Amino acid sequence: MIRGMIVDDELNAREELATLLADISDIEIVASCGNAIEAIKLINKKQPQILFLDIQMPVIDGFELLSMIDEESMPHVVFVTAFDQYALKAFEEKTLDYLLKPIDPERLQKTMAKIEATLQKGSNSQHDSLQLSRIPCARGHKIKLIDPQEVELIHSDLTGVHVFTAEDKYFTELTLKVLEQQLGLLRCHKQYLVNLQHVVEITTLENGLAEIKTRSGQQLPVSRRYLRSLKDAFHL
Amino acid sequence: MELILQLLQQLSIFLVIAYLFSKSPAFKPLTEKQLSAKNKLLLYFIFSGFSVLGAHFELPIEGAIANTGVIGAVLAGLVAGPLLGGVVGATAALHLFLLNGVAAQAYILATSVAGLLGGLANIYLLLNNRSEQVFSPVVAFVATLAAEALQMLILLLMKSPFSEAWALVRVIAIPMVFANAVGSALFMSMMRDRKTMFDKVGAIFSAKAFNIADRSLGILSKGFNETTAKQLAEIIYDETGVGAVSISDGKKILAYIGVGADHHLTGLKITSPQTKAAIRDNKVIFADGVNEIFRCALSGNCPLGAALIVPLRVDNEVVGTIKLYEPRNKLFLNLNKALGEGLAKLLGEQLLRDRYKTQKSLLVNSELKLIQAQVNPHFLFNALNTIIAIVRKDADQARSLLLHLSKFFRKNLKRSGDLSSLKEELEHVNSYLVIEKARFAEQLQVVEEIDAEVLQIRIPTFTLQPIVENAVKHGISNLLKGGQIKISAHRIGRQAKVVVEDNAGLFCDKIQSDGLGMNIVDKRIKNLYGNQFGVATECVRDQATRVSLLLPYDEREL
Structure with a gap:
């Protein structure tokens, strides 16, 4: 079947x-x-x-x-x-x-x-898909389309994937992986993506961990695994 | 009796001179209502001339003189007021003095007084709003009669001894009073005839101008081509009576009527240097046939000698010429020159208006066609797809949907008339919505609030359905659930308001930047009903989009 x-x-x-x-x-x-x-x-x-x-x-x-x-x-x-x-x-x-x-x-x-x-x-399907220019988020009966530029960070947990802008928070059905690939956001943690444009502060902690502060003051963790790529992104 | 005849004989000479004078151009200013200083001076010389001449032809009678010198003074006073009358009288008196010395003192005084008397009559008539009687021969007769009677009285009073004076007056009184009064009346009647003639010429000119304007108006709205040019040329030829009329489009002859039509053929290129100059310099060229001769470039045997070449302008751009010709042996009337120039101006204005009108209607038409062509193929194929699916479950509903679909398309293809009743437009909308409701099921609710009294208002055809379609396509279909479209129509005084509202509020940008053709609808309504009517859009993001049509309630189908 x-x-x-x-x-x-x-x-x-x-x-x-x-x-x-x-x-x-x-x-x-x-x-x-x-x-x-x-x-x-x-x-x-x-x-x-x-x-x-x-x-x-x-x-x-x-x-x-x-x-x-x-x-x-x-x-x-x-x-x-x-x-x-x-x-x-x-x-x-x-x-x-x-x-x-x-x-x-x-x-x-x-x-x-x-x-x-x-x-x-048994060939794989391949699609030359469009560049994702907006993130569809559900909000009541409406679909809210978020401009990726406005996104500060994206966080996934058991309840799903959450998109954070400076002012608000939305829920999306897209996977973190798709968002990372399509939007050029940087993975800084297994459960977090960050928009480098909105990063104002990176605080290094013990054990090779770090913490990012965004323009609007939101904080997110950086795991050891992704610290290197974060530093590279800022030529540190 | 002999004296009367002699005096009348003398008058005849005057009248001949006066008649010849009245034919000369110098006479024309006399007939004008407001006399300029220059014309008053002219009048002074004319009337003084009469008086002086009259005195010259005086007839000596038993130591006295009988003459016609009073006429000039009385008439000058009548025509131009007491000042001129007085001055002419004084001039004549001075002349008498130079001629006869102090002996003629009674005549001198009487002549001056005559001028004043004429002037007083003039003032009296003007004050009583009877200015048209200034040129009345009866008034001239009476005024001269009075002036002569006064002269006789003065003679009696001033000449002594009285017995001698009485004897003289008895001889000359009746002939002089009578002859001068008649002469004065005749002269005035001649002046009046001339004046009437000038007025008539003016009236004929105006009538001609109106006739041409009246007959030619509207011809150009059918376009400026050989057919309409021919019609125009015929009218101008008819009304002006010139030798020939030619109309060109600036490059070639569109129409030619009259003398020389054998070689001025329709379709020929413009060749005469004068016409070319008129087009190039955008100016009127007049070859009067005397100082400047019109030279036909087409034929050496062309009988034409005079031409008026007027460029036909639209927005100051030369789009053609109107030419009036006269053959060599005929004078080109000034009247026709003025007519020709005025006419070209009038026709230019008309061309401009028509051009503007055509552009406007073309614009609206092409935009309308665009809307009609935009009948969404998506809608058609989706509808068919839906109906195919419904056939399996509910044949009756499928049949009804097909009927609505055909109704919808029939209406879309029908292009009769620019206006429909609101009822017809709502039927069109209904056909559309029945199908969309079948497609979107519970996602689309429609609420209608239509007042029966506005069902017959007139609304531009194809206005409502596209607005409702926008609400579905850009509004409701983008909601995941619970879409509602509300259509309402109410009367507000002498206006009717038709509103289409959705609860999505999702196309604020599109509708406000006019991506949806609301401007065209607005333009159509304003074109039809005026600027106080039209389309208004409101949008509350994520809540509602509202499109309101404001239409005249009075424009109903009854």
């Missing part, structure tokens, strides 16, 4: 695709959702092999979503769209396939054949 996942902001569209897939292929839909935030969470959790991804979605579109997924969890992607074939051209080589809405079952069959062949080869 192939493990599939559908992301589309429209319930009817998700249901239709799931029905079509059930008819023609040996695929199990392990998750399906209507926006990028949920999608990141579910991809990390369910690790689908194949992702049917709508391009036009609220706040964060399909292309951007790809830049938020951890490489290790990255599924093969089939874009599903109503009218974005021109935009898709740029992504064509890197994506497995794309489908146009309304979805033609025969076309879908070809796509599934391609998927099965790719999965049998």
